[in-house]
Amino acid sequence: MWRAALAEKTQPAGTNLAIEAIDQNLWYGSFQALHEVNLAVERGIVTAMIGPSGCGKSTFLRSCNRINERLGYVRTTGTIHVLGFDVYSKDASAIQVRRQIGMVFQRPNPLPLSIRDNVLFASRLHRERRVTRADEAVMVESALREVLLWDRVKDRLDQKATLLSLEEQQKLCIARLLPTKPTLLLMDEPCSALDPEATSAIEDLIWSLRGNYTILIVTHNMAQARRASDECVFMLLGRVIEHARTDVMFVTPARQETADYIEGRFG
């Protein structure tokens, strides 16, 4: 049934989908981490990926912007269309793919630069026309305002970003994605290094970005998936087991494995 639902979703194709993976296989050396993953992620909503450690959810996330390829021993077959482009086609460049997609990591990883330079980093990488200081100031302010960090850091934009608290760092890591106006944000357990208060602040932030951005978020935290997502993908041993609306999945999971995982019988 879930396959049918997915097929229905995949059929209209194109415009409505942010990510569409078709028969994605991935190997780390000789270990196969993804098996025939077919997944369609709708635009403008928050989709959570859940599953036990090693189930391939992070691997899938990291395949979408090909950041996986930093490891030399990764091999893939199948395709992923992101925003309508086949990111694994021969002509696609990983660099250009990554410029369309923002990514937030498990541990906040601001660059060892000032807060301002962190926010402007991506936009400075590939600007075609001259940008004035005033433009940059606007960019910095609006990005930091969007992540609710502006009031806390506006007086110390030249301070090193690595001196901020973890929560502020993670917000900054989200803020620095915004100036280049990506439409898709990939988040790899963005709250796992944070305390509960900071977690809820980041969750609120993610929820507020919903609509303007498509968000795919990997999480270990079932409660978080339940609170802060529209749709949920359950993965197990490199396969997608179930993909449904979050409220449906958590109340009436279609598959036994999903039910077992959600109820904490393994994981």
Added chain:
Amino acid sequence: MTLRHTDTLATKQTAPVDQRDRAWWLDFTAKTVVFFGGISAIIFIVSIFLFIATQGLDFAVHRLNWADFFTSPIWRPTSSPPQYGALALICGTASISLLAMLIAVPFSLGAAIYIGEFASGKKREWLKILIELLAAIPSVVWGVIGLHVIGPALVNIFHIDIGLCLLNAGIILGLMAAPIMTTIAEDALRAVPDTYREAAEALGATRWQVVWRVVLPHARPGLSAAVLLGIGRAFGETIAVLMASGHAIVMPTSVFDSVRALTATVAAELGETAQGDDHYQALFVLGVLLFGITFVINLTADRIIRGSRRQAT
């Protein structure tokens, strides 16, 4: 099982706590040996400095004209009256080292960036091994290369009379200093956390942008230290410089002038002196000067490295 356990507990004697068994003695011996190994470095450096300093002390305090020493380019210790002007020697050493760095810095930083940031797997391992081998080439071999390969090559290319000159010594010394600088610079690059690279790449940076905007700025202290240690190496090198530089006491005005280095002067002249005479003592003053310079350079490099570590944590 449990029964026997309680059984032994009840009957077991308390182990003695004041016994000096084999492990204790081994530990004691090892600690002592390692302690002397550790402080031997301090003992050696202090006694070497004292030896050099005292050998030249009498002459330096009573008979050496310090103003001449630093301002006169005329070094004629065997003429009468002898003249001890070290300026040409200082300029010789400084100019050779400067030229060596102009050659070595781009080479070694380029190599370090390639090995650390672009090469991968086997290629990287091989390059590292080869560069370490390069560092192991004896300096006299470099001297022979300067004498018989680079010298004639310079004569052919630039149509100069003598191939043994500042340029020759600079090239040789640059090549000699490059491997150690590469190794240290590569360590500095590798000390940059990979999460920074990942973050920058996820933002769409090319490899070069990652290197230029993130890795190099963060590794700058370590890279400066690499350059400083290279300079220290260049200042201290003797035999290769002696063979390649032409060993003529000249204030260098072009890269094709023959020059003489402080180290080479000591090496060439010390054997001809009578122990304890003024010439002998003057050479030890040169030694103190060299010692001081390299000491300051190494200390600065060390401070930079430590400073950057503290900043990183």
